[in-house]
Amino acid sequence: MSLGRTIVGLLGPDIPAHLREDFTMLTAHHMRGQARLLFAGFILSLPMAVYGASPGAGPLVAYGLPLVIFALCTLGLVVLHDPARYEESNADARKAIGLVWQLCLATATIGSIWCIASWASAPVETRIYYPAIMSLGALTLGYCLTAARGVGLSVLLVTLGPAAVVLASTGEPMNLVLGISMVLAIGFQVTMMKRHQSLLLNLVEERYNSARLARRDPLTGLSNRRALMERFEDLAARERRVRLMVVDIDRFKAINDRYGHDVGDEVLRAFAQLVQIHARGGICAARLGGEEFALLAPVEALDSAIALQLLVEIRGAYMPHGEPITASIGVAEGDIAGAADWTALYGRADRALYRAKNEGRNRVMASGETQQPPEQCGELEAMRA
Template identity: 35%
Template sequence: MSGAGFLLAVNFLIAQCFFMFFLAVSARSRNRVAARWFAGSFAVASLSAIFEFLIAYVPPVRLWALLAFASMLAGMFMLRVGIGHLYSLKTNRTVLAGIYLCFVALGAFIYDLPRGTLQHALPYQTPFAMALGMSAWAAWRAPVKSFVNRALVVLLVATSLHFILKGFAAVIAGAGATAKDYLGSPFALVSQSMGAVLIVAVGLMLLCVLVLEIVADEKVNAEVDPLSGLLNRRGFDNRVDALMAQSGPHSILISDLDRFKSVNDTYGHQGGDAAIRAFGEMLKATAPEGALVARIGGEEFVLFLPRTGKEAALLFAHALRATRSVSPVPGLPSTVRVTASFGVAEIGRNEPLRFAMRRADDALYAAKNAGRDCVREAEAPAVVLEVFKQAN
């Protein structure tokens, strides 16, 4: 086997590895359709390696040459469709299919032209360059402007341009007098080695995009309470410091569903879950922009209201309480109402968040002791600090 033949076999194995990698990633990725298109792209493009071997050893040569050209080109067009799915871009597949068929017809038309000449080499390589150029343009138009996205664009452009350079390299190095002579030509070694590097680079960058999305999704899932749809305690803690650093005043609301144990005992855990879900949906729908809303316990919720003083926070808490007290809970009898109690505290200047939350929690207990379904304002920070000093 020649050096070019060995590299052709290596490229085939690399493409098959990426085919399996993308299929595996598609099981976890939210862009599973894009991942499957990428898998198909590498699988189809890798068929060209098989056809290249058949050209050298099995007639009819023309058929294998056209299939090698068509399969490589098809893989590149599938890559363009996958990138469209990856970045949620509108893709006219009918137009792409029409362009693809025109390029395949061009490949058939130039087959009999003298090899090793620009008349044959440039028309042969240009469809590949244009196909990858379309993928680069699609990635450039993507709403995501991350470093990885831009690196992908650069790689796609470089890969596209390398096909144009291969047209000139075929003339300079010599691509053989016939298609059957390709594997033994000096150009084949250059072509396959450059292709191996770029296949790996593009494949790894696409995998990087998908894997980073999976990691980001896993992080979000680890910080979200699946029942209420709100942040959990970890998600709240990871975000609140950035809001605390903004200029105040800030306020904190802590809320608890009333007689939740009774709801569970009467209607089962499904009824309790329905109450939590309904309350979480209400908080998410009514929370001001920029507010943090989290479920931090079984039936306990917290709202951090940035740039909100206690008067506005109290009004908001009263509105929440009133809405909850008159709203039915989907999944429970229409006459059943699950109310909530609230404790509200404005965070003092330079006051640690845990102290403010403690004050809001004490106010919540005061609301519970006052009969539930009500709102109570926390003691001022100075009062709590004085009690804390006396206790110690």
């Protein structure tokens, strides 16, 4: 493994592209909650830091630096108070992570200066207390930042690194032991961060897979009604003019009755593959239930000729029961501006579908228009040949 890959691995896991947004959102959620607890804890511990200040450190170290830490922690509590401010979008989440990083890094820097200054000015017999106090604070920092390994590692290095170097440079055995212990603590915390991020990544992946399965028809693999409605609502939010095609297999009950439901399911899967071919360029293909399917898209993406083309493909396709099948299609289009418009649009397409059924099946009917007879399907097939 190259040095570059090793460094990248230390900073964080390799997140698959389709999970990055959700992983960033979850990381921001964890960091925001943990950082607020961290800042509150630091504020509560500051009186002890002031009380235990080295007598020779001077007022700047004894009072000034704790006051700066108090200001930083208070700022963190204020700006991170509103969850909606940093968790509405991926950009907001990245902003929250960056803000927590900056505040924690600034707090760690001030704390490290306080530790070294107090250690240098304290009597020999009490010096050891200040790195020990700093170690406790650093471990708390590291734990609260486990959701972002790069953030946590940088803060740990700033917090413990200088103190470890100063201790090791004295040549005294116990100082050296404490300095090495600090370095080992950094390694331990980085390992825990890695495990924590792996758990977060697994959680995000499980959520993603669950959400994907919840929007898929388990038999055919097409989108289900829920996914179709979400697509409709997305188009409605942009006030688009859409076209809906409702496709229903003709006399499907007879296939189930004659060949059994297992064969019927195979027919549905084969039929779904024909519908899926047209799910491109923003077209959503879905199974509404039973033997009823749908295609939905903006009118410019879902050409009305696709309905006739689909009829030709269905008639010529091999089916698992060994016999050809036909389908009827109802088409409707309209301007939509909200989810409530679905009922009217689907109602028009459904009525057109039943007109096609009543007119003899194996045809396309458009809402408010005359029928498309099977002869036109034959003309299309001849042109394709």
